[in-house]
Amino acid sequence: MGSAVTKQILPAVLVLLILVSPFGSTKAWPQSKGLSPVGQYTGRLVWVVDRTGGQVLARVVSATDSELAVTLGGVPQTIPAANIRRILIDGDSVRNGAIIGGLVGIPAGIFSCQGAPGPDCDFIAHAIAGAAIYGALGAFIDLRIHGRTVIYRAPGS
Secondary structure (H helix, E strand, O other): HHHHHHHHHHHHHHHHHHHHHHOOOOOOOOOOOOOOOHHHHHEEEEEEEEEOEEEEEEEEEEEOOOOEEEEEOOOOEEEEEEEEEEEEOOOOOOHHHHHHHHHHHHHHHHOOOOOOOOOOHHHHHHHHHHHHHHHHHHHHHHHHHOOEEEEEEEEOO
16 A cells, blocks of 8 residues: 555655756846846836945836946935845745645645545545645735845845
């Protein structure tokens, strides 16, 4: 019976691990090759963290590799790249919550078959259902938690 359970569970676990693999991610880590990629956020509010740790909320006007043009309270300002440690935007992905929930849901689904091993309980179906239900719950919880996403990180910080 142990080998039958292993034959049913192992493929489901392998598929899930492939799906949550960091190699399948299309989102890259924040780049530190200059500020120009921040230009895609023109018109959006961002949090700029300077070298001293101070934070300001500013609206992006434009960005080059060497400086960031913003408005602070409607007043145009230019911030040199050397003075910026990080730039963040409000909001973050719910992907981590979904992954954590899904990983918790796999054993929860499998253990829901406890006491009914054999043909009465399909371990793979229960594992997939548990991953889906707990993954959705994890995504919902992550959605309710306010976070920030780093869009620029200065070299060496």
